[in-house]
Amino acid sequence: MLIAATIAILVVMIMAIVRGIMGPTLYDRILAVNMFGTKTVLLISLLGFVMGRPEFLDIAIVYALINFISVIGVLHYSDASIFKRSDQQKK
Amino acid sequence: MNISSVLLLLIGSFLCISGGVGILRFPDFYTRMHAVGVTETLATAMILIGLMLQNPDGLVVVKLMIILLMTLFISPTASHALASAAVHNNLMPELDNKEDNKKVKSSNP
Amino acid sequence: MKHTIFLSLSLAVFWLLNSGHNTALMLSLGAISIVLVLYIAHRMDVIDHESQPLHLTLKLPGFYVWLIKEIILANFLVVKHIWLGNKTISPAMMTIKASQKTDIGKVIYANSITMTPGTVTVNLKGDQFLVHALVTESIEDLVTGEMDRRVTRLEN
Structure with a gap:
């Protein structure tokens, strides 16, 4: 069952990557990367149980924090000109 | 392996996959944000509680609880920051009725 | 003042739960970290009823x-x-x-x-x-x- 849940999370991560590649706006890509990051946290915790090594949970905690800071860091530059390019706003 | 843990993991995986389908299927950025919200609240909670029931002793449960709380506190902040950046840069949502759309445009010059 | 005490207590609990080691070296490193975090939080002026909503x-x-x-x-x-x-x-x-x-x-x-x-x-x-x-x-x-x-x- 743990392995099935791991595979489900991997499938969801692939879906997030597809959305990140398709776009169409920059915000969709940031959203997809954020979702990919939170699912990575789940994947690491599940893998820790699959492999019988609960130490992985520490890595998952650190990864959750890094993911949050990276998203906020990217959005800090949301005044930059690349966020305002008009061809990205149109579908 | 006990049955409640298996059940919670199953529900969590189903909700996660639903969120993944939603992010591919919904028409615009703001609606996709709701699909991500599903995977970040209840799906995460279900999978992590399912893992807690696998090994209900020691520091493992506490660490899973910390991960759960962290995810629940972080996800609204990140989605609010993302949405407010999108509105600030005039990314317009596709709305159901057109009058609302004009109102939003006039309130965000 | 009660906000400072509450913050240091919660930081101590967080450290103990995350480390799981009880040797003298680890505990003293934890104490130093807590003092450092308290000092930085005081300089940032964020220890108040908004960051610690005790009420x-x-x-x-x-x-x-x-x-x-x-x-x-x-x-x-x-x-x-x-x-x-x-x-x-x-x-x-x-x-x-x-x-x-x-x-x-x-x-x-x-x-x-x-x-x-x-x-x-x-x-x-x-x-x-x-x-x-x-x-x-x-x-x-x-x-x-x-x-x-x-x-x-x-x-x-």
């Missing part, structure tokens, strides 16, 4: 139980609309009015709206919240103000 402690658990129930119901609503397809959703964006007086009350309300899937607080200006919803009904639920009342009761 809410007794009322929060009841609110959390209600919020978890709301989150579960909203999740099922969004999942239902995901599988039913794009024809069934009716995205709406509306300004709603909040009745909270303090900043922390407004933050709790805005975060509760964002945490329930299907509604996201997009912008916050004074007591006007700009909210985006997946279906129009969930924004009408917000306008009737059940959540608003509960958060206002929380802060008094």
Whole structure:
């Protein structure tokens, strides 16, 4: 069952990557990367149980924090000109 | 392996996959944000509680609880920051009725 | 002062739970880290009733139980609309009015709206919240103000 849940999370991560590649706006890509990051946290915790090594949970905690800071860091530059390019706003 | 843990993991995986389908299927950025919200609240909670029931002793449960709380506190902040950046840069949502759309445009010059 | 004590206690508990080692070296490293964090937090001037909302402690658990129930119901609503397809959703964006007086009350309300899937607080200006919803009904639920009342009761 743990392995099935791991595979489900991997499938969801692939879906997030597809959305990140398709776009169409920059915000969709940031959203997809954020979702990919939170699912990575789940994947690491599940893998820790699959492999019988609960130490992985520490890595998952650190990864959750890094993911949050990276998203906020990217959005800090949301005044930059690349966020305002008009061809990205149109579908 | 006990049955409640298996059940919670199953529900969590189903909700996660639903969120993944939603992010591919919904028409615009703001609606996709709701699909991500599903995977970040209840799906995460279900999978992590399912893992807690696998090994209900020691520091493992506490660490899973910390991960759960962290995810629940972080996800609204990140989605609010993302949405407010999108509105600030005039990314317009596709709305159901057109009058609302004009109102939003006039309130965000 | 009580906020400083509470912060140092919670940091100590956090360190002990995360490390799990009880040797003298690890404990002294933990004490040094706590002092350093307290010093930095004092310089940033963030130790106050907003970062440590102790006056809410007794009322929060009841609110959390209600919020978890709301989150579960909203999740099922969004999942239902995901599988039913794009024809069934009716995205709406509306300004709603909040009745909270303090900043922390407004933050709790805005975060509760964002945490329930299907509604996201997009912008916050004074007591006007700009909210985006997946279906129009969930924004009408917000306008009737059940959540608003509960958060206002929380802060008094």
